[in-house]
Amino acid sequence: MPNDKKSQKIVDIIQNAARKHSLFVLAYGTGCGAIEIPPTMTSRYDAERFGIRGMATPRQADVLLVTGYLATKTLKRVIRAYEQMQDPKYVIGFGSCTINGGMYWDSYNTIKLLDKYIPVDVYINGCMPRPEAVIEGFIELQGLIKDGKANGATKYKENIDWYRANQKKVIKNWNMPDYNW
Amino acid sequence: MDNSIWISILGFLATITLAFVVGVFYGGLVRKVTARIQNRVGPPFYQNFFDIVKLYSKTTAINHGWMQHLGPAFAITASVTSLMFIPILNGQGDMMWFENLNFKGDLIFLLYMMVFGSLGMALGAGQTGNPYSAIGVSRGLSQMVGYEIPWVLALVAIMMQAETTSITGLIDYQNANDTWMMFESPLAFIAGLLAMLGMFHYAPFDVPFAPAELASGPASEFGGKYLALMMTSGAIMAFVKLVLFVDIFMGGASNLVMLLVKTFLLYMVPVLYGVVSPRYRTEQSIRYFWGWPTAIGVLGVLYVVFIR
């Protein structure tokens, strides 16, 4: 079809607009950052006006929000939750801990850079980031989605071996099922 | 080919579109109203359209077996079939487009048709093997036994009064006597309204889904297209319930504007009641329905039998 590309483009625009305006968040409340999520969602800052909404299970969620430091034990659960989510999916790293380990820099059992284990689309720095900063981060993600640049999931799929190797390095009792989609 | 077939097919499509748009729109409005009550701005009223389009555009990569595919299919079958058998407008105005199969079914058929979807959905949820889904289903079905009793009492009362079981018959009765059933047998209306609180599953009767307690209940393992289809059928089902209620208690609606006004006012009852309520436990919920609502329903039936 001659205008196949064009129609695909229109579909993409509609889809991206819908995705941008509807972010179902799986807030993985690790560490102290989780305390910033309730004010973000409730009356004071009301993230729902941007279409951001909490979801209970990874099957239904689009965004994995990792709030804070990740012990190796927790990392395993985060990876599992991420792998159970359906494409397209995004990750937001929250707080300094997901960027460089934060105050856990020299801890023996926390990871330092989340991006080595799962592909992070947007980081929100600060310790702690205030709800304003969280919303700012979400809007940044929305911009990326609109431009079609939030492609962490494809990155993960393409470089699965590299990610797996990194994951296996820190997770000792490896019993994860294969990543299957 | 016969022209009337095409007209009726177009009528089906028009009805489904209307129900879908209105149902989804109401869903967004409910979120907005809830937000305003909680002193928030809230999402735009068209938010639910975005959600559904997004969910349809998501990939669905896994399944747990055949029933997981069939569950949402059962749900949408039930809601669309129920829609086909419900009079949208009351025949005073121009109802050609929404006539569908109105004269082919009646209230008792509709009661069972509406259960069909829940049971199909429950089977799909059962196939996934998620214990949360099973708990949700168990709670949902238990609660259904609760609210069906006042609901049936209310229906019996009005059916005895109008001496018909068909919905079109009930509407005609109300139009002929120039009155609304909610004034003719007010006790039945109250019982039906209380049962409706349970039917919409807003708090305090949201035990089957119980956010923060059961993941999201039966839907826990459903994402992407499955969830989109479930939301679609949920929106249509909400519309069906509202229109049914308007038809049998409020004399139907002569045009679309009246329909929207009546259904919206009616919808606000469970929503506003729910926003300010915590959640019951399942057995409390069942006992609630078997308490005052049932008593009022019994009185409503006796009122129709002995006084009218």
Place this chain on the structure above:
Amino acid sequence: MNSLLLIILILLGGAVLAYLAKRITPMLSSIVSFLAISSATAVFFTMTSSTDIVEVNIRNFTLEFGLNAYSWLFGAMVMGVSALVSLYNIAYMKGKDRLGYFNSNFTLVVMAMMGILFSNDWISFFIFWEIMTWSSFLIIVYNGIEEGKIGTKYMIFSAVGGYAMLMAIVITNSQINSFLISDLISSFAGLDMGMQSLLGLLFMIAFSVKAAVMPLHVWAPRAYSDSPMSFTAIFSGLLSKMGVFGLGIVLISVFAKSTNSNIIVYTEILAWLGAITGVMATFYAVIQTDAKRLLAYSSVAQLGYIVVGLAIGTKLSVMAAIFMAVMHAIFKGTLFMAVGAVERQTGTTDMTKLGALVRKMPWTFVAALMSIIALAGIPPLGGFIGKWMLYESLITSDHYFLIVMTFLSSTAAFLYSYRFLFGIFLGQEEKEFENVKEAPATMVIPMMILAASLFFFGMFPGYLFEPIANSMEFLGMGQVDWSMTVLSNQWGDQVDTLSIVNSIITIFGIAFIFLGLKNRKKTRYVTTKDIHTGGEIPTENENLTYAVDFYKPFERAIEPAMRRKMDFYYNKFGNGLESLFEFVRRIYTGNGQTYALYVIIFLVILILFSEQIFL
């Protein structure tokens, strides 16, 4: 030779041969039983209704056998279902011991049921009735000595029913000097009031035992669940319908002639008993953990509806009752067969242990699903038609609280329906049942045929309305209107089954193509361990099944109603009788002097009151 006698003889001969065939090889016995029943079925369906009447004159009373529209309907049901069940029986009973004993009794039960249907007089009716009771009793105790108590319970209640019937028959004969059923119907109006009430009561007790109506139902759940499943399919599906058959004659033909206005109170009470049976048995079915026990209680509940329909006695309600009776025979037969198949393949029917058999036994699941949909009364399958007619008849005849009772029990029926499917076929995959295979074709095919017939009757109920209307005309209800696909009540409200079925099939088809076929290819199957568990990775041994106390919240809600079982009252009654007899026994002290005292006291009383007594 006369075809009625031929059927009875084929079945009787089958029973004997089945017993003998066991000597050659045990499986031959089941095959002989199947051949006998299926050839009797063939004979039955080639014969036209209400033609041959056989009269046997013994001294001064007449035994009469014949076939009428009413018994033809039940006969078609009995023969059709039992032929399929006996096919299923071959594979189901393979490898079990005492097959000759089982199969000959199995065939004998079918023979007795046909005999009951053919009887035109109470004597042969009673004889076949007792043969049916005894041979079914022998099968109940087939499983061994620990089942004896269930057998005893069954026997006691059947004896109560049998004696009631015998008494009624003798009274009938002494009043009208004839054993013929038609004579009773025609001369019932001539009897005096008290006699009419007494006869009605006795017959109602006699048939209520087999139809498992409320105070007389306690034998049913265990007897149904603890017999071999291939027999229970007949026991619950067909044998209980003999009670319905009898109740139909008594409640409709006989009572319609009654001049006693109090008789309406009887039928009202019976209807309420039926409704209460429905509710209570449903509640008990909900809390069962054993699939067989669940279905057994559900049978009792479903029979409750049928009794309600018969007792109300309007045209629509009787039609509903008979329709539901046929549907119940079909779907409950299928369900018991499905449970039997599961039991044979896995060795258990405990719903807390089973799970996720849908991938292992898909055809059994489809049959069970169809039957469950029919049982729950959900359109478009046959069960809905019966439920609809029952509700419409209740509401148009002003039984407004009965409709709420029946609705309560049929809503609560969704609970156990789902529990049954979930407990056995859905949920978590169990390692124990990894290598389970589908049941053999001879077991699956009968189930599928019956399940398909449910769909057929849901679409074209008219094929069943025709014989029902004929038999109602025979029972004396006059002309009954029916149409092929449209149901209607006396207020003129209608339901068109064909447009319902079309609408459902079209929409479901579209959704199915969209989801089931198109989407399924893009997805891949993952095990039931791959679910949302809060990020945790469940190991092989971790149990994620939600199966124990499935309906705990519901149990808590209905707890006040469940405190006392009917057994409790019977035990209390029994204990009361025992202490009464204990007291009576004290009179016989074994001391000669006490006896002398009794004699003296007796003489004194005689002398004191002699004037009053002898004057």
